[in-house]
Amino acid sequence: MSGAVIRAVLFDLDGTLIDSAPDLGAAADKMRTDRGLASYPLERYRFMAGAGARGMLGVAFGITPDSPEFPELREEFFKAYENRMLLNTQVFDGVPALIDAIRARGLAWGVVTNKSARFTVPLTRAIPLFGSAGAIVSGDSTPFSKPHPEPLYEAARRLEVPADACIYVGDDERDIIAGRAAGMRTIAATYGYMGPQADATLWNADAAISSPLELLKFLDPA
Structure with a gap:
């Protein structure tokens, strides 16, 4: 990758730094079982975890945001998730070592997520890893969310x-769209929640990584 010298690394949250699928999926599945419907296995939810309420409710009930019942079910989902969002959520293997290596190189780092501050703030405060983040931008921190570039500009x-001295790493196409629009170099994290139909080679990212520590090869001069 060419361009300005890298001074900061920005990350998406769910599916890039943390595996929140167990708690997201369990919240949606509880809504199913509360209605007398059969429970689904976690793997049915995992590939849609990056899409938040839209993805979880789509799996659980086969609805879309255009469905008239969606707003009410979304708030029910939010409350169910809020009650358990730290039970089984884990930082991905390799991420703590990656952040240590980023800091050792004298680089700043931060998070840009579409998750609302209602969840982002308590979650990142509860996980020690995020204590060294220089910026945490939620989906409602600015008037726009990804794929709009404004949240990335805000983090910078x-x-x-x-902005052009930042790398942005994410596991969804909208992350790459936002990063490119902000003039940042972009990395697709293929170890996240990409489903079998997703093809990161179509996203036009500058590169892709299949594990967190692979990012380091893009942070050192050639």
Whole structure:
């Protein structure tokens, strides 16, 4: 990758830094079982975990955001998730070592997620890893969410780093769209929640990684 010298690394949250699928899926599945419906296995939810309420309710009930019942079910889902969002959520293997290596290189780092601050704030406060993050931008921190570039610009402003000196890492196409629109170099994290139909080679990211520590080869001068 070419361009300005890298000064910061920004990450998506769910599916990139943390595996929150067990708690997201369990929240949606409880809604099913509360209605007398059969429970689904976690793997049925996992590939849609990056899509939040839209993805979880789509799996659980086969509805879309256009469905008239969606707003009410979404709030029920939010409450169910809020009650358990730290029970089984884990940082992906390799991520703590990656963050240590980023900091050892003198680089800033932060998070840009579409998850609302209602969840992002308590979650990141509860996980020690995020204590060293220089910026945590939620889906409602700015008037826009990804794939709009504004949340990425906001993170760069908070880090006091030019956007073109940042790398953005995410596991969804909208992450790559947002990063490219912000003038950042982009990395597709294929170890996240990409389903069997997803093809990161179509996203036009600058590169892809299949494990967190693979990112390091893009942070050192050639």
